[in-house]
Amino acid sequence: MNKVTTEEDIRNILNQMGEKALTAALALALLSPEAKNKCLLRMADALENAAQEIKTANQQDLAAGRKKGLSPALLDRLELTDSRIKAMADGLRAVAELDDPVGRKLSSTVRPNGLRIDKVSVPLGVIGIIFESRPNVTADAAGLCLKAGNAVILRGGSEAINSNLALAHCLNRAGVIAGLPDGAVQLVPVTDRRAVNLLVKMDQYIDLIIPRGGEGLIRAVVEQATIPVIKHYKGVCHLYVDADADLEMALRVTENGKCQRPGVCNALETLLINEKIADKFIPPFVECMRRNQVELRGDEAFCQRVPDAKFATEEDFYTEYIDLIFSVKIVPDAAAAVKHINHYGSHHSDAIITENPETAAFFLRGVDSATVYHNASTRFTDGYEFGMGAEIGISTDKLHARGPMGLAELTSYKYLIYGNGQIRT
């Protein structure tokens, strides 16, 4: 399959996949919750039963990766062990346990002419997932898409092609045995980059593209796509320590937001300190950051108080470090904090620490972000922490889904209208 060279060849392969996915999606939309859950459990078992087969395919990817000189960290992300395969299987079992997101009555109204209009959740149809390296995405994303009644076309990174093909094949086969139509789970077998550019224009088959990866990948998909894309750009998250903050709480939440897991999108990148409490808050804050080996980059007012801090450039305040680096700015009030966040932030997750309810309300209303916190860590922006039971990503878009995306965000709706012969006059 990797020998494919002409664009026409790739297009033909993708069209065949699209047709199969569309047929599968129409059938999936009609399945009962029980039938979908049976499929998910069957798939979980199939992954464990095929562990040897999957690991053999994975060994090919690992060998190619070593030859290509992939870093140990990347090789580790690529590797599939028995425990990781079990984790994927358990993930599918957990998804089976969740409430079914399809068929919920979202609203029901009766019009003066007697028509009853029910708005009911339905699957989106066919979802395309474009992702990098980690092969576990194949099972995780397929499980969530299926639970919401969608067919899925996956496109993983070339480093993991054999692992991904083995996983997708195993899942699709188990689905067919459990009664799903062939094509509910498919993986693009072509590693050629042109496949992505063609895939994201196949709006006759695919209803939604979700790219999972770095900003470069997402941007490239958006540039090419004619299919709607839900984007998960960077998380430049802020904490604002207000004049009326409980400073012990502020320090605890700051440390959690910056240091507990700095490499994730809901970690803090910028701290905004109200100037009225700056002199009191900064010494313990600096001490805490030193203890955590965090590099501080401050504005002028901060650097005056902390001479060994680096000077933050304008660019710093736009930057998602996803590292132990922290930009810091001293602001006169909550309004200045809100203005900074709306300008430099990425509309992801931002927090205020204050005991003043009016200031909190002003901040929560003014900050234009998917999640805005009062007296809590931005690290909670996560589908599981939000009680969604699962997460396919965190949207930085405002359309369709904003913030953590769970199963409900993988559905659309339709209107069912019941009459007794009404006509329009």
Place this chain on the structure above:
Amino acid sequence: MNKVTTEEDIRNILNQMGEKALTAALALALLSPEAKNKCLLRMADALENAAQEIKTANQQDLAAGRKKGLSPALLDRLELTDSRIKAMADGLRAVAELDDPVGRKLSSTVRPNGLRIDKVSVPLGVIGIIFESRPNVTADAAGLCLKAGNAVILRGGSEAINSNLALAHCLNRAGVIAGLPDGAVQLVPVTDRRAVNLLVKMDQYIDLIIPRGGEGLIRAVVEQATIPVIKHYKGVCHLYVDADADLEMALRVTENGKCQRPGVCNALETLLINEKIADKFIPPFVECMRRNQVELRGDEAFCQRVPDAKFATEEDFYTEYIDLIFSVKIVPDAAAAVKHINHYGSHHSDAIITENPETAAFFLRGVDSATVYHNASTRFTDGYEFGMGAEIGISTDKLHARGPMGLAELTSYKYLIYGNGQIRT
């Protein structure tokens, strides 16, 4: 302004508009319902007070249109009379009367760790509307966007540029007087086609593009856009007359769907007749269509029964005639009808006429369309008929909004999270 020639010039104009819109949107999001309504009423008065000014600008467009040889129908659509200006003003007053779509609590949950997570509706931000000919869209779209707290950038057709500029200028000025930030309503002053291509890539400023016009316009926008687009493609709407139909009702609903207003997207294009009642239903149906001067194009089985009907090609079944032409097919059962609709239809509005509740349930579940009717005319697919009070369009997308789009569909949401110092462990 129409002398602009370089792409750089156009880009600069659009960037300035984008900056203004973004600033306006942040301020608009904080306005109370009362403040927004006051602005809408002020705008309505301003339109009526500026009627002379608006008609003068409109005369320029009409003169240019006549010179260009526009058809009488197009010239009529372009013309602004006192009564049409009053209708626009009354439209704004009606929007002011509607419930405010912003600030609704969509859900509220308390997590085991004590965090309270409220999901609250908020404005989308900046909306771009790209439309053709009819200048009343300027006022109608601006009113709906503002009511939902959004700034709007409008891009109308070149035939109406002077009328649209006069309207947008009048609305924006009235808004400023009433306390809105400058830039809440803006119209792109450049008629050059490149302006559209640049506008739809300005994702740093604009959150959503809504093209209003023919399929060609929409397709061109989708090809270029990096901003999310909500599409309103064609309406290839079906009525299926089941074996268990009340045939008098079927005839009445068929006539209404096809003949009452054939030029709109929710009018019928294809009739599917169950073969068991075909011989009984066809004679009165044909008689009714003849009376309405509807051209019939049937499949083989239909043409055998109605020898003077034209033969429908495969292409006919994909076609939105928006005219007094009707394609007709005889099908063995509801399953065949569903299959035909999902394959040839446009996922807009489709109906079944049957007295059998099981067949109805099967059809409503199986048809993958925005609105599916049991015993009622597809002509009801409309924001007003759905009780939304207003309509910005009918989405044939499945993301964010499907079917009629009212004010609620012009909002997004954010999560407000209330804690007492929670950190993630």
